[in-house]
Amino acid sequence: xxxxxxxxxxxxxxxxxxxxxxxxxxxxxxxxxxxxxxxxxxxxxxxxxxxxxxxxxxxxxxxxxxxxxxxxxxxxxxxxxxxxxxxxxxxxxxxxxxxxxxxxxxxxxxxxxxxxxxxxxxxxxxxxxxxxxxxxxxxxxxxxxxxxxxxxxxxxxxxxxxxxxxxxxxxxxxxxxxxxxxxxxxxxxxxxxxxxxxxxxxxxxxxxxxxxxxxxxxxxxxxxxxxxxxxxxxxxxxxxxxxxxxxxxxxxxxxxxxxxxxxxxxxxxxxxxxxxxxxxxxxxxxxxxxxxxxxxxxxxxxxxxxxxxxxxxxxxxxxxxxxxxxxxxxxxxxxxxxxxxxxxxxxxxxxxxxxxxxxxxxxxxxxxxxxxxxxxxxxxxxxxxxxxxxxxxxxxxxxxxxxxxxxxxxxxxxxxxxxxxxx
Amino acid sequence: xxxxxxxxxxxxxxxxxxxxxxxxxxxxxxxxxxxxxxxxxxxxxxxxxxxxxxxxxxxxxxxxxxxxxxxxxxxxxxxxxxxxxxxxxxxxxxxxxxxxxxxxxxxxxxxxxxxxxxxxxxxxxxxxxxxxxxxxxxxxxxxxxxxxxxxxxxxxxxxxxxxxxxxxxxxxxxxxxxxxxxxxxxxxxxxxxxxxxxxxxxxxxxxxxxxxxxxxxxxxxxxxxxxxxxxxxxxxxxxxxxxxxxxxxxxxxxxxxxxxxxxxxxxxxxxxxxxxxxxxxxxxxxxxxxxxxxxxxxxxxxxxxxxxxxxxxxxxxxxxxxxxxxxxxxxxxxxxxxxxxxxxxxxxxxxxxxxxxxxxxxxxxxxxxxxxxxxxxxxxxxxxxxxxxxxxxxxxxxxxxxxxxxxxxxxxxxxxxxxxxxx
Numbered sequence: 058x059x060x061x062x063x064x065x066x067x068x069x070x071x072x073x074x075x076x077x078x079x080x081x082x083x084x085x086x087x088x089x090x091x092x093x094x095x096x097x098x099x100x101x102x103x104x105x106x107x108x109x110x111x112x113x114x115x116x117x118x119x120x121x122x123x124x125x126x127x128x129x130x131x132x133x134x135x136x137x138x139x140x141x142x143x144x145x146x147x148x149x150x151x152x153x154x155x156x157x158x159x160x161x162x163x164x165x166x167x168x169x170x171x172x173x174x175x176x177x178x179x180x181x182x183x184x185x186x187x188x189x190x191x192x193x194x195x196x197x198x199x200x201x202x203x204x205x206x207x208x209x210x211x212x213x214x215x216x217x218x219x220x221x222x223x224x225x226x227x228x229x230x231x232x233x234x235x236x237x238x239x240x241x242x243x244x245x246x247x248x249x250x251x252x253x254x255x256x257x258x259x260x261x262x263x264x265x266x267x268x269x270x271x272x273x274x275x276x277x278x279x280x281x282x283x284x285x286x287x288x289x290x291x292x293x294x295x296x297x298x299x300x301x302x303x304x305x306x307x308x309x310x311x312x313x314x315x316x317x318x319x320x321x322x323x324x325x326x327x328x329x330x331x332x333x334x335x336x337x338x339x340x341x342x343x344x345x346x347x348x349x350x351x352x353x354x355x356x357x358x359x360x361x362x363x364x365x366x367x368x369x370x371x372x373x374x375x376x377x378x379x380x381x382x383x384x385x386x387x388x389x390x391x392x393x394x395x396x397x398x399x400x401x402x403x404x405x406x407x408x409x410x411x412x413x414x415x416x417x418x419x420x421x422x423x424x425x426x427x428x429x430x431x432x433x434x435x436x437x438x439x440x441x442x443x444x445x446x447x448x449x450x451x452x453x454x455x456x457x458x459x460x461x462x463x464x465x466x467x468x469x470x471x472x473x474x475x476x477x478x479x480x
Numbered sequence: 481x482x483x484x485x486x487x488x489x490x491x492x493x494x495x496x497x498x499x500x501x502x503x504x505x506x507x508x509x510x511x512x513x514x515x516x517x518x519x520x521x522x523x524x525x526x527x528x529x530x531x532x533x534x535x536x537x538x539x540x541x542x543x544x545x546x547x548x549x550x551x552x553x554x555x556x557x558x559x560x561x562x563x564x565x566x567x568x569x570x571x572x573x574x575x576x577x578x579x580x581x582x583x584x585x586x587x588x589x590x591x592x593x594x595x596x597x598x599x600x601x602x603x604x605x606x607x608x609x610x611x612x613x614x615x616x617x618x619x620x621x622x623x624x625x626x627x628x629x630x631x632x633x634x635x636x637x638x639x640x641x642x643x644x645x646x647x648x649x650x651x652x653x654x655x656x657x658x659x660x661x662x663x664x665x666x667x668x669x670x671x672x673x674x675x676x677x678x679x680x681x682x683x684x685x686x687x688x689x690x691x692x693x694x695x696x697x698x699x700x701x702x703x704x705x706x707x708x709x710x711x712x713x714x715x716x717x718x719x720x721x722x723x724x725x726x727x728x729x730x731x732x733x734x735x736x737x738x739x740x741x742x743x744x745x746x747x748x749x750x751x752x753x754x755x756x757x758x759x760x761x762x763x764x765x766x767x768x769x770x771x772x773x774x775x776x777x778x779x780x781x782x783x784x785x786x787x788x789x790x791x792x793x794x795x796x797x798x799x800x801x802x803x804x805x806x807x808x809x810x811x812x813x814x815x816x817x818x819x820x821x822x823x824x825x826x827x828x829x830x831x832x833x834x835x836x837x838x839x840x841x842x843x844x845x846x847x848x849x850x851x852x853x854x855x856x857x858x859x860x861x862x863x864x865x866x867x868x869x870x871x872x873x874x875x876x877x878x879x880x881x882x883x884x885x886x887x888x889x890x891x892x893x894x895x896x897x898x899x900x901x902x903x
Contacts, residue, residue: 144688
């Protein structure tokens with residue numbers, strides 16, 4: 058059983074996976090349900106913004122040419138011939154020396170080409186009629202937000218693949234997109250292996266531990282925006298496990314298993330991949346934790362065989378499963394955002410594999426640091442719970458020292474802040 | 481109608497709001513539904529981790545004292561008397577010079593105090609019995625993960641108020657929390673005012689614009705984790721508007737209106753607050769955009785009167801509504817994360833009010849910069865869609881210059897990355 062496996066580099070592993078991600082299906086969803094998903098279409102402005110000349114203040118619309126000779130000494134009188142609120146349109150013709158009361162945001166009357174603010178005029182009542190006095194020259198288009206000044210019809214507003222943030226929802230609503238095209242959420246099955254595993258609601262028993270990986274993975278899947286499906290755990294029997302995996306593959310787009318990929322007596326997955334005639338893309342990666350991570354493909358379905366160790370399972374998801382899900386969800390920039398940061402402690406131990414250390418990122422002043430996550434660096438489950446970044450330490454004979462600048466992968470799926478993390 | 485309003489500082493406005501946020505109700509949810517919510521209880525370890533002495537490798541468990549004299553020249557023979565997989569427990573007594581085959585993660589037999597790896601031994605079969613040869617001294621507890629080494633029973637694992645990330649889900653699952661206490665999601669009503677507003681699915685008409693604020697706000701509410709309720713728009717009639725707001729207040733915990741808070745002829749909200757006998761906390765803030773933002777309280781209910789301008793509505797939500805919702809959701813660190821960054825352009829225009837500029841944050845090397853968001857700095861809806869941060873420019877006679885270090889609020893509700901943004 059002790060077959061030798063050749064480790065490949067993390068980058069190679071990612072390339073092998075990403076080179077064969079299928080195209081996901083699309084669906085229309087209402088704008089109210091679209092938040093947090095990724096656009097599956099480019100969005101163009103279907104009209105100008107503003108779509109009409111709009112008054113920027115409360116006041117009076119009039120013709121600029123009528124104010125040419127207005128001075129404090131000889132103000133010019135305008136008769137107020139109408140009153141328009143926002144949303145109303147003044148249909149009649151405005152004649153010379155006439156003015157129309159206009160509210161912020163309202164459409165300018167067709168014949169008017171400028172406006173004065175309420176506080177710039179003096180109001181008069183004469184024989185039941187309403188007049189204003191203007192004592193200064195007003196330029197054309199003063200305080201008028203001209204049609205198309207903000208956005209011209211035909212402008213590309215949002216690119217396919219963008220995450221639908223509140224700001225983008227506002228933009229889509231402005232242009233009347235009550236529905237938008239997004240990708241169908243992939244269904245991701247989670248199946249644990251290991252006869253030591255108890256369900257979360259079972260009492261602890263000698264030799265047993267609870268199945269924490271499956272719950273953690275379901276939370277990771279949900280955070281990315283796909284649909285997690287809990288499939289329980291495999292029994293310690295090759296035939297039953299084979300059948301369970303065949304059943305699972307009928308229900309899901311992607312199957313994640315945890316454990317069972319090593320070379321121990323009860324590690325059935327290598328044999329199951331072979332029986333399924335799945336193509337094993339790799340079964341050993343030069344990384345710690347998670348060196349036994351295995352990825353296989355059966356037609357368009359990925360089978361991710363993650364290690365049963367919680368840290369390895371968590372990291373394996375973030376490095377290998379997350380980008381596949383994000384591509385299927387329609388995002389074309391699928392990997393964890395990466396920045397550089399300054400180490401605040403030594404990592405003196407040499408390692409022949411790339412290490413991924415769960416740490417915390419901290420901005421101090423305008424500089425970025427990474428610090429280790431509490432007292433329990435080695436403890437797998439507590440270190441994940443407190444981490445917000447994975448520090449990447451490539452193989453090194455001398456280890457790493459405080460002050461070294463290192464690459465950091467941020468454990469964030471916050472698309473809106475993506476640019477924050479661009480290199 | 482042109483009543484003078486005294487502007488207060490943004491910080492004062494926030495203090496006035498935050499000093500009277502009520503306590504929200506709590507509920508139990510299943511661990512599968514808990515992702516992204518905030519813990520309403522402290523979580524303590526209810527057992528040690530590991531909960532038993534666990535083998536770290538595949539190999540053989542035995543008594544360390546039996547290996548004292550083992551050397552390459554004179555290896556010592558052990559009879560293999562049992563075989564335990566992970567999850568199984570070896571119940572019999574292991575005698576001197578006996579060994580038990582043990583898998584990674586399995587519980588050590590009671591009488592054994594160390595283990596050797598598969599690759600450290602030589603296996604023998606004699607008369608149908610199974611023996612191993614050990615040619616070196618093995619220390620006590622070698623490759624044994626001792627009970628309680630990672631976490632001691634009683635340790636506080638997660639604090640009340642923490643966002644439930646995948647890592648925390650894993651931790652909760654480990655300790656058997658199949659349900660957790662969280663706060664009930666507040667219901668937030670959104671009601672627009674303005675006769676110029678069309679529904680998103682209505683065709684554009686002269687003088688009209690679509691109601692983009694309500695959709696943007698609902699997306700903002702959802703992103704924070706509360707429940708948005710769309711209540712349509714108020715009619716341009718004081719009596720009907722008053723009744724609509726009374727009805728709304730019966731359905732929701734918090735009511736957001738957009739528009740109608742200024743001093744124009746159709747701005748009914750000041751009158752409605754007065755009729756409701758709501759306490760107006762403030763009706764003018766020294767900020768741009770959004771100086772007319774009004775916040776009122778009626779017993780435990782907040783009424784947020786945001787400006788109808790899209791940028792002002794967006795920013796008003798992030799500064800004033802979001803922290804209230806996060807407190808109600810059980811998070812005790814409710815404000816937008818704040819960092820400092822370096823301006824990459826000049827803002828030469830003096831301003832008597834604090835300006836909030838929609839920008840993009842960029843990390844280059846290990847330094848943080850803010851850049852303006854495309855060509856349309858002034859355009860309200862496009863600038864929001866592209867922004868990931870609000871740059872805070874306090875009142876200044878000389879404006880700001882490229883290279884200045886400024887405060888930046890990050891538009892992220894990603895609790896997991898919070899520490900990233902701590903000052």
